[in-house]
Amino acid sequence: MKLYEYAAKEIFSKYDIPIPASTLVSDADGAEEAARKMGEVVIKAQVLTGGRGKAGGIARASSPEDAKSEAERILGMSIKGFPVKKVLIEEYREPIKEMYLGITIDRKKKCPVIMASPQGGIDIEEIAKNSPEKITMVHIHPLTGIHEYQARMLANSLDRNKAGELIDIIKKLYRVFIDNDCQLVEINPLAQTKDGIIALDGKMVIDDNALFRQDFSEEETGSLEEVARKNGMSYVGLDGEIGCIVNGAGLAMATLDMIKQYGGTPANFMDVRAGANAQQVKTALEIVSSNKNVKAIIINIFGGLTKCDEVAKGIIEIFPEIKIPLVVRLSGTNELEGRAMLGKYGIHMASSTEEAAKGVVDLGNSN
Amino acid sequence: MIDFGTNIVGGVTPGKGGSLVHERPVFDSVNEALKETDANASVIFVPPQFTADSIFEAIDNGIELIVCITEGIPVHDMMRVWSYLKTSSSRLLGPNCPGITTPGASKIGIMPNHIHRPGNIGVVSRSGTLTYEIVDMLSKNDIGQSTSVGIGGDPVNGTSFVDILELFEDDPETHAVVMVGEIGGTTEEESIDFIKKMSKPVISYIVGVFAPPGKTMGHAGAIISMGIGTALEKIQAFEKAGITVAKSPSDIVQLVQNSL
Numbered sequence: 001m002k003l004y005e006y007a008a009k010e011i012f013s014k015y016d017i018p019i020p021a022s023t024l025v026s027d028a029d030g031a032e033e034a035a036r037k038m039g040e041v042v043i044k045a046q047v048l049t050g051g052r053g054k055a056g057g058i059a060r061a062s063s064p065e066d067a068k069s070e071a072e073r074i075l076g077m078s079i080k081g082f083p084v085k086k087v088l089i090e091e092y093r094e095p096i097k098e099m100y101l102g103i104t105i106d107r108k109k110k111c112p113v114i115m116a117s118p119q120g121g122i123d124i125e126e127i128a129k130n131s132p133e134k135i136t137m138v139h140i141h142p143l144t145g146i147h148e149y150q151a152r153m154l155a156n157s158l159d160r161n162k163a164g165e166l167i168d169i170i171k172k173l174y175r176v177f178i179d180n181d182c183q184l185v186e187i188n189p190l191a192q193t194k195d196g197i198i199a200l201d202g203k204m205v206i207d208d209n210a211l212f213r214q215d216f217s218e219e220e221t222g223s224l225e226e227v228a229r230k231n232g233m234s235y236v237g238l239d240g241e242i243g244c245i246v247n248g249a250g251l252a253m254a255t256l257d258m259i260k261q262y263g264g265t266p267a268n269f270m271d272v273r274a275g276a277n278a279q280q281v282k283t284a285l286e287i288v289s290s291n292k293n294v295k296a297i298i299i300n301i302f303g304g305l306t307k308c309d310e311v312a313k314g315i316i317e318i319f320p321e322i323k324i325p326l327v328v329r330l331s332g333t334n335e336l337e338g339r340a341m342l343g344k345y346g347i348h349m350a351s352s353t354e355e356a357a358k359g360v361v362d363l364g365n366s367n
Numbered sequence: 368m369i370d371f372g373t374n375i376v377g378g379v380t381p382g383k384g385g386s387l388v389h390e391r392p393v394f395d396s397v398n399e400a401l402k403e404t405d406a407n408a409s410v411i412f413v414p415p416q417f418t419a420d421s422i423f424e425a426i427d428n429g430i431e432l433i434v435c436i437t438e439g440i441p442v443h444d445m446m447r448v449w450s451y452l453k454t455s456s457s458r459l460l461g462p463n464c465p466g467i468t469t470p471g472a473s474k475i476g477i478m479p480n481h482i483h484r485p486g487n488i489g490v491v492s493r494s495g496t497l498t499y500e501i502v503d504m505l506s507k508n509d510i511g512q513s514t515s516v517g518i519g520g521d522p523v524n525g526t527s528f529v530d531i532l533e534l535f536e537d538d539p540e541t542h543a544v545v546m547v548g549e550i551g552g553t554t555e556e557e558s559i560d561f562i563k564k565m566s567k568p569v570i571s572y573i574v575g576v577f578a579p580p581g582k583t584m585g586h587a588g589a590i591i592s593m594g595i596g597t598a599l600e601k602i603q604a605f606e607k608a609g610i611t612v613a614k615s616p617s618d619i620v621q622l623v624q625n626s627l
Contacts, residue, residue: 105442107552110449110523142446181443210441212416238579249520250494250549253574257598258615260577269578274438274477274495302496302503304465304477332479332499353500354617 001206001216002048006088008202011180015172017187018198022090031071034089035064042090043070047082053122055079060092093198098189099158100124100135101170103177112140112177114170116154120189146174158190165197181210224268224287231283233272240265242364243288243297243324245281247272247306255300255353264361267294275305281314289322296364298356299328308338319345325363329356368410371480373473376404397428408432410466410475418462419444426457434475435461435525445523452525459525465495465517478502478515486511488623489535491528492547493520493554497574501547504616510623513540522551528558536565543568543626545619550575551596559608568626572613573601 003011009019023034024046035041045057052058057079061067067089077084100120106113117135119127127134136157138150148167151174155166169190177185186203206216220226228235234249242264246252249271256266268291272284281299288297301311308330315328329350330338339349348363350356369375369389377392377400384395394400397409409430413421418437425433440462452459460467466476471485477495482503490505490512492498498517505512516531518524528546535541546562546569548555555573562569575598605612611626613619 105446105522107522108557111446142443142450178443181441183442207442209415209439210443213441236579246496248494248496250492250497250547250574251500253549253578254494254497254500254616256577257574261615266577302479302499304479304495304499331503332482332496352504352616354615 001208001211001218003204003206003216004046004048004086005044005202006046006086007216008185008204009199011176011204012173012187012199012202015176017169017172017176018196019202020090020093020198020200022088024086024088025071026075026086028068028072028075031087031089032064032068035061035067038089038091040092041067042092043067043074044088044090045074045077045079045084046086046088047079047084049080049082052079057084093191093193093195093200095189095191095193095200097159097192098200099192100127100186100188101154101158101173101190102184102186102188103173103182104184106139109139111142112174114138114140114146114150114154114174116158116170118158124188140174145178146171159192162192162197169197169199176204180204181207181214183207224290228270228284228287231280233270233276233280233284235287236269237291238266238268239293240267241293241295242360243267243291243294244300245270245272245284245288245297246300247274247276247302251300251302251353255298255357258354258357259298259361262358262361264357264364267291272301272306276311276314278310278314278317281311282318285315285318285322289324294324295367296325296327296360297322298360299326300353300356301328301330301332303330303332303334303338306332307334308332309334309341310338312338312341315347316341316345319347325367327356327359327363329353368474368476371468371474372471373475376400376406379409397424397430401428406430408434408475411435411437411462413437415439415441419448422448422459423451426452426455429455430457432475433457433459433525434464434466435459435519436464436466436477437461438463438520440521442521442523445521449523449525458530460516461519461521461524461526463521463524464519465498467514467516468512469514470512476517478517482506483515484509484511486513487540487542488512489531489538489541489544490515490547491531491535491544492517493549494547494574495520497547501545501572501616501619504620505545505623508620508624510620513538513542520549528554529561532558532561532565532569536567541567543570543623545569545623546571548573548601550578550598550601553596555601556604559604559610562610563608568611570611570613570619570622570626571605572616572619573598573605576602 059070098121100117151167151170155163184205187199191200327348386393409425468474470483484506
């Protein structure tokens with residue numbers, strides 16, 4: 001789960017990482033009012049995607065009137081498909097120097113890694129690609145946490161003259177990373193200003209698997225992804241015409257690849273997970289069939305924990321309402337019972353992923 | 368598991384100690400279970416909130432093989448588990464995996480029993496149900512398996528492809544290996560050097576060619592970020608190293624038959 005900049009900064013602030021004064025607003029009048037109290041401000045679009053500066057989603061304003069008109073413009077924008085619903089009005093702090101500080105998980109070493117670069121800002125990806133020697137990486141042992149010498153090394157790589165201040169920020173950011181179950185926490189830029197070092201931007205990605213012990217409430221969007229997640233399933237919308245319901249992520253990806261090989265294009269990825277029950281299968285079919293582009297649906301189940309008769313029960317409950325042709329493949333636990341239950345409904349059955357993928361592409365073409 | 372021949376000696380559920388399930392005793396802790404049984408392996412199904420604790424309990428009690436089926440464990444928990452595991456002599460398979468099956472001998476996991484046939488092909492995969500698909504296809508074509516192993520789909524897991532490939536290389540019952548990879552991470556690429564040194568043929572299959580970048584495809588591990596870990600990159604790396612890459616499960620069957 002990605003957090004908005006303002007939410008990440010609220011957390012930074014709780015850990016005493018310096019941030020500029022700011023107010024979150026959702027209309028231009030609010031922006032004007034906030035700017036009146038702050039003087040020169042920066043208006044920043046709050047969207048869950050990068051590149052908003054380059055897209056024109058960040059503006060400076062030296063008067064409340066300017067702040068109002070800029071906020072009005074930005075609130076009407078859509079950045080990479082994300083409509084801007086809120087802007088952060090932030091006091092302008094002039095950066096003397098822009099640095100980068102981030103913490104993520106190194107999958108290869110299976111531990112947190114802190115990354116620091118004395119050169120930060122919007123081109124950090126370029127720096128990472130073209131001059132990786134500028135980025136200092138320090139791996140942290142998950143059971144000991146960050147050592148003082150590690151924080152010092154990182155701080156020195158950023159700015160030797162400000163090491164004390166930086167060590168403090170680095171250690172606090174590591175606490176943010178651990179306490180909030182982050183997959184990523186990033187300050188870019190971490191700016192040196194005449195009044196000290198300050199986080200001018202903030203990015204946090206929380207591990208979805210840890211949300212049960214964290215206090216982040218997700219924005220209700222009503223998206224199919226969200227409905228699926230609430231029902232313990234995983235859905236990713238794509239732009240094709242073949243609806244897919246599969247148990248297991250690997251088999252689901254293989255199914256998508258095979259649909260493509262047979263000339264079709266998947267409309268979605270959907271993993272109903274191990275042990276799916278009839279109700280979940282029914283919900284999965286509702287979700288997938290609600291996409292207007294879907295011309296045919298493949299249900300591909302290889303049951304281990306998942307019982308094929310449960311899946312069949314779920315299909316039968318909703319089958320009369322679904323006007324889209326189905327191809328069903330049921331193998332594994334209780335496969336004979338499951339297939340027998342579907343037998344009398346005239347549903348296309350397949351005995352392997354390849355056969356099912358070919359079948360559903362044919363059905364999609366003729367529908 | 369009992370039907371498949373696994374010698375299940377008991378279960379552990381805190382608070383249920385003293386009861387019986389399938390005529391096997393249930394204990395309150397691993398420690399108590401080990402006082403009454405000679406268990407040397409453990410299979411963990413507990414919900415993700417409690418899984419890390421269960422793995423620590425198994426490690427602290429010296430269990431040699433810990434198979435963790437649970438899906439959805441916080442990655443911070445798994446980083447702590449993994450660094451603790453390194454200081455012990457336990458082996459962890461998983462989490463988020465279907466387990467391990469040696470047809471005709473035993474199974475620790477959740478794979479459906481009837482799809483397996485004893486034979487000489489080793490199967491190792493990051494996926495659960497895709498492994499079933501491939502094992503089923505091999506069995507239906509009279510190609511039996513020596514052992515089939517799911518290493519799990521999470522970004523931080525206990526056993527890697529290389530760990531299992533080493534075991535297959537040393538296993539006289541295994542004549543060839545089917546390795547099933549997917550998008551995300553670089554664990555497939557890290558196995559290339561070892562595969563090149565192996566005396567046994569390895570047939571690989573990598574899924575997720577159609578996965579859009581930046582989206583998590585179910586498995587937390589199956590996320591492509593910063594251009595690392597796309598299926599095409601993996602396939603190209605394998606082909607460049609001279610490793611056979613299959614295009615579909617039925618293609619795997621063909622390639623295995625050709626390799627023997």
